[in-house]
Amino acid sequence: MRVGVVGLSPNRGFASIAHIPALRALPEFEIVAVCTTRQESAEATARHYGIPMAFSNQEELARHPDVDLVTVTVKVPDHYQPVMAAIDAGKHVYSEWPLGRDTAEAQRMLDAAERKGVRHAVGLQGQWSPTINYVRDLVAEGYVGQVLTATLIGCAPNWGAKLDRAYQADFSNGANLMTITGGHQIDALCHCLGEFRELSAFAIHQRDRIVTDDQGEVPLTSPDQLAVSGILNSGAVVSFQIRGGMARGTEFLFEIHGSEGDLVIASTTGGSMQRQELSLHGGQGKGTSVAELPIPATYRNVPEDTPINSPYNVAQLYAQLATSIRNGTPASPGFDAAVKRHHLIDAIVRASTTGQKQRLG
Known part of the structure; x- marks a missing residue:
C-alpha cells in the first residue's frame, strides 16, 4: 500500500513522531510521497526521510498513480481540502482527528467518501x-x-x-x-x-x-x-x-x-x-x-518492534485499515465515527x- 503524506515536517508535528515510525513498522505500507506548502520544503522533507516524491500541490499528490492512500496530518482547519482531493481522486484516506473544523465539514467529507466508495479512517487511535x-x-x-x-x-x-x-x-x-x-x-x-x-x-x-x-x-x-x-x-x-x-x-x-x-x-x-x-x-x-x-x-496486532507511545496505536489503526482495504470492508474508526464524535x-x-x-x- 503506497502512501502519500500531506503535512509532514522533519522538525515538528504528529506525522514525524507517530505516522512515519508507525507506517515504517508495518510491512503492508510504503511511504512514496510527501506534500507541504512549498516545493523546497517538500523536497527537503523527502530527502530527510528518503521518500521518492515531493509535492507542493495536494491535488497532484492525490492524483498520482503511484499513491494508493493519502494521509492528512495538516492542522485541523486545513483538513478539508486535502481530504476532498484524495476522495475526488478515488484514493483511500486517513485523516487526523478532529476530522473537520466543525460537524458540517466532517459530514461533507463522510458523504463524499461514501459516494466514491473509498475506505476512510480517522485518527481516533485510542x-x-x-x-x-x-x-x-x-x-x-x-x-x-x-x-x-x-x-x-x-x-x-x-x-x-x-x-x-x-x-x-x-x-x-x-x-x-x-x-x-x-x-x-x-x-x-x-x-x-x-x-x-x-x-x-x-x-x-x-x-x-x-x-x-x-x-x-x-x-x-x-x-x-x-x-x-x-x-x-x-x-x-x-x-x-x-x-x-x-x-x-x-x-x-x-x-x-x-x-x-x-x-x-x-x-x-x-x-x-x-x-x-x-x-x-x-x-x-x-x-x-x-x-x-x-x-x-x-x-x-503489529510487529513486536513497533515503537511504543505515539506511534503504537497509530500503527494498530493502520494495520486495521490495511485489512479493511484488502477485504473491501469499512475501516474502524471511519469518518462515520468522527461525525458521531x-x-x-x-x-x-x-x-x-x-x-x-x-x-x-
Missing part, C-alpha cells in the same frame, strides 16, 4: 489501544457486573499558561482542548462503555489571552477547562474532566465501578491517553483492592453555552 480494547471486552463479558459509575480525569499539558500554536486559541478553528484532548478521551470512554443518553457540561476558558510559541500573546476563545457529567444509555453515571496545563500527579485516570468489581486505567507519563502505554488494574467480589491485569498478547462535542458546547442538560440519540 480505539486501538490494547488496554482500552481489553477493558471494552472485560466490561462486555461482565467483569465489573453492571456498570454503575465511571470517572475519567485527564490533562492537556499544552493548554496551560502557554500554547504551541496561535490558531488553536481561536475556537472557530476547531482545534482545542475540548476537541483534541477531550475528543480523544471521551471517545475512549464511549468505546468502552457506550454512548451518552444525556449530559451537562462546562467548557470554559479561564484566561482571556494566552501566550503562544509562534505569535506571542493572542486572544483566547477556545476552552482551556472541560467538565462533563452525564448518564450513558446503559444508565451508568459518568464524570469526565480535562484540565488545561500540567498535572503533577496522575495525568490520566479512568475508573469504572460496577456491581461486581472495578477497573482502573491510568498513565503517569502523559495526559494524552491515546499516545501512552496505559496500566490496568482490577478487582472483583469481596476484595477491597485492585491488582494489575496483564494485557493479553492478542490485543497487539463531532455531534457529541456539539452537545457539550450547547450544554455549556445554554446551561441546559442535553439529551442525545
Whole structure:
C-alpha cells in the first residue's frame, strides 16, 4: 500500500513522531510521497526521510498513480481540502482527528467518501489501544457486573499558561482542548462503555489571552477547562474532566465501578491517553483492592518492534485499515465515527453555552 503524506515536517508535528515510525513498522505500507506548502520544503522533507516524491500541490499528490492512500496530518482547519482531493481522486484516506473544523465539514467529507466508495479512517487511535480494547471486552463479558459509575480525569499539558500554536486559541478553528484532548478521551470512554443518553457540561476558558510559541500573546476563545457529567444509555453515571496545563500527579485516570468489581486505567507519563502505554488494574467480589491485569498478547496486532507511545496505536489503526482495504470492508474508526464524535462535542458546547442538560440519540 503506497502512501502519500500531506503535512509532514522533519522538525515538528504528529506525522514525524507517530505516522512515519508507525507506517515504517508495518510491512503492508510504503511511504512514496510527501506534500507541504512549498516545493523546497517538500523536497527537503523527502530527502530527510528518503521518500521518492515531493509535492507542493495536494491535488497532484492525490492524483498520482503511484499513491494508493493519502494521509492528512495538516492542522485541523486545513483538513478539508486535502481530504476532498484524495476522495475526488478515488484514493483511500486517513485523516487526523478532529476530522473537520466543525460537524458540517466532517459530514461533507463522510458523504463524499461514501459516494466514491473509498475506505476512510480517522485518527481516533485510542480505539486501538490494547488496554482500552481489553477493558471494552472485560466490561462486555461482565467483569465489573453492571456498570454503575465511571470517572475519567485527564490533562492537556499544552493548554496551560502557554500554547504551541496561535490558531488553536481561536475556537472557530476547531482545534482545542475540548476537541483534541477531550475528543480523544471521551471517545475512549464511549468505546468502552457506550454512548451518552444525556449530559451537562462546562467548557470554559479561564484566561482571556494566552501566550503562544509562534505569535506571542493572542486572544483566547477556545476552552482551556472541560467538565462533563452525564448518564450513558446503559444508565451508568459518568464524570469526565480535562484540565488545561500540567498535572503533577496522575495525568490520566479512568475508573469504572460496577456491581461486581472495578477497573482502573491510568498513565503517569502523559495526559494524552491515546499516545501512552496505559496500566490496568482490577478487582472483583469481596476484595477491597485492585491488582494489575496483564494485557493479553492478542490485543497487539503489529510487529513486536513497533515503537511504543505515539506511534503504537497509530500503527494498530493502520494495520486495521490495511485489512479493511484488502477485504473491501469499512475501516474502524471511519469518518462515520468522527461525525458521531463531532455531534457529541456539539452537545457539550450547547450544554455549556445554554446551561441546559442535553439529551442525545
